[in-house]
Amino acid sequence: MLFHLLYPLHETYSFFNVFRYITFRTIYAAITSLVICFVIGPWLIRKLRALQIGQTIREDGPDSHLSKKGTPTMGGILIIFAVTISTLLWANLTIGYIWLAVMVMLGFGLIGFLDDYRKFTRQNSRGVPGKIRLTAEIAIALFVALILYLKPGYNPIVTIPFFKTALPNLGWGYVLLSTFIIVGAANAVNLTDGLDGLAIGPAITCFMTYLLFAYFAGNIKIASYLQIPYVAGTGELAIFCGAIVGAGIGFLWYNAYPAQVFMGDVGALSLGGSLGAVAVLTKQEILLAIVGGIFVLETFSVIFQVGWFKLTKGRRIFQMAPIHHHFELKGWPEPKVIVRFWIISILLALVAISTLKLR
Numbered sequence: 001m002l003f004h005l006l007y008p009l010h011e012t013y014s015f016f017n018v019f020r021y022i023t024f025r026t027i028y029a030a031i032t033s034l035v036i037c038f039v040i041g042p043w044l045i046r047k048l049r050a051l052q053i054g055q056t057i058r059e060d061g062p063d064s065h066l067s068k069k070g071t072p073t074m075g076g077i078l079i080i081f082a083v084t085i086s087t088l089l090w091a092n093l094t095i096g097y098i099w100l101a102v103m104v105m106l107g108f109g110l111i112g113f114l115d116d117y118r119k120f121t122r123q124n125s126r127g128v129p130g131k132i133r134l135t136a137e138i139a140i141a142l143f144v145a146l147i148l149y150l151k152p153g154y155n156p157i158v159t160i161p162f163f164k165t166a167l168p169n170l171g172w173g174y175v176l177l178s179t180f181i182i183v184g185a186a187n188a189v190n191l192t193d194g195l196d197g198l199a200i201g202p203a204i205t206c207f208m209t210y211l212l213f214a215y216f217a218g219n220i221k222i223a224s225y226l227q228i229p230y231v232a233g234t235g236e237l238a239i240f241c242g243a244i245v246g247a248g249i250g251f252l253w254y255n256a257y258p259a260q261v262f263m264g265d266v267g268a269l270s271l272g273g274s275l276g277a278v279a280v281l282t283k284q285e286i287l288l289a290i291v292g293g294i295f296v297l298e299t300f301s302v303i304f305q306v307g308w309f310k311l312t313k314g315r316r317i318f319q320m321a322p323i324h325h326h327f328e329l330k331g332w333p334e335p336k337v338i339v340r341f342w343i344i345s346i347l348l349a350l351v352a353i354s355t356l357k358l359r
Helices: 002-011 014-020 022-050 063-068 076-090 096-122 130-150 173-192 200-217 220-226 234-255 264-281 293-311 323-329 334-354
Strands: none
Touching: 002 014, 002 076, 014 022, 022 076, 022 200, 022 234, 076 096, 076 234, 076 264, 096 130, 096 173, 096 234, 096 264, 130 173, 130 264, 173 264, 173 293, 200 220, 200 234, 200 264, 200 334, 234 264, 293 323, 293 334, 323 334
């Protein structure tokens, strides 16, 4: 809104010309989200505590987590609110990609909210039945994928990291791939959200990385120089990513160990869905496996654990899955697990950025 209200004034006052620059608006989108979190965060935590909306603990989880029972949850509402307001203020709202990204965030956030609400009202860790939740997630992701595929001029190619000429055209298969990426990313982030700050740290790193790729993909000269697909309009997604980075840092202020509030499914699903959507919209779908390597690791640790348990009739690969619980049970203090996963996430982000040249 600020872009549409203030940028037209540049013809009279040259100062307002700064609003044309995506870099300027991205920086202030991040700052706006951060300030919103700092201003509203304490009030929201008090409100959640007053309503006794506390975290329910897995019965089969580590004993060290029992002390976290009752910690306010559903703090992801703060992230969604801050990102939505900041994006609407600073982005060019005539760009459809912005609305698609916000729609995915709000849609997956709603699914997460209903899941958290059901856990709260029933006072257990079982939320919305898995099949119903998955169906709703697929419906949102499929809707976005179909809009993209049917968009005139949109090219259903897939970018393969480290290969500049490998750009397979999947046709209708692109719709299925995009749906899988958005839903998979949402649930991967949700699985990772098991320790204080564990999910939000890598999420910040991922969105900072995709902030760069969105800006590059939306600039025809840079995209041509780097030999990545040019997607007109995706530069504005840098503002959306910047808003999430700012909100993530603001939320981390309260979520860092020991956490004052948890993001809940409302936060984890909305962040993961948004991450998958941005990866698809910027034509850097496969790169997400590198950038979000921590989320991939957590997901596969669960898949392998469950699969091996069924195949061997009771044997386990890890002491507990997701894998962050395995390291806890091996004696690693919770802050050590968190920080080491953050470090790995940063290294993976650097590898992802290096693919721009290593091709």
